Amino acid sequence: GAVVSQHPSWVICKSGTSVKIECRSLDFQATTMFWYRQFPKQSLMLMATSNEGSKATYEQGVEKDKFLINHASLTLSTLTVTSAHPEDSSFYICSAPSGQDNSPLHFGNGTRLTVT
């Protein structure tokens, strides 16, 4: 089945620093990837849609200058949390559809970010 690899699985950083999270589709090409965020005991909230070769589209309320997304190739998308603050501590999960628009999303293992 389709595999999405996400790295790192966890990271601890200090306030004000930036953190980069990588998401790779291992056995398929993904022109679109999705970044979600999940706070404890809450559901997944879509942050942005990463588009290969063009700018990402962000959901309402998500700061594009704070959460930088780059979709460098058909198998790699990165999310950089810039100037991180404790309130950015969360579980960040990337996902990609393996086929047509209707196909299920396959999720990476997620990145647990803790900002101290």
Place this chain on the structure above:
Amino acid sequence: QKEVEQNSGPLSVPEGAIASLNCTYSDRGSQSFFWYRQYSGKSPELIMFIYSNGDKEDGRFTAQLNKASQYVSLLIRDSQPSDSATYLCAVRFSDYKLSFGAGTTVTVRA
């Protein structure tokens, strides 16, 4: 506003029983529906997807879709302790974005 609603739970069932999970959605134009299972601290894993009205069975899992009622459900037969997790209903709305319900936590008692 596009919404996905799940019965809040938690749902506790004895081992071997049927667990029934419900989900409603607001966008009548939605075409694809998914059930994911999420263990604590892990990312969601796909259990089933359904696109057409009716039932779809896969092993111990059955998804049911009724587009007229904007309702999708998941039945887990012969529940096992390993089924204890949070189950997320996800709906792909007409703008192709996947939205998730809040999840229903299921506990299977041995």
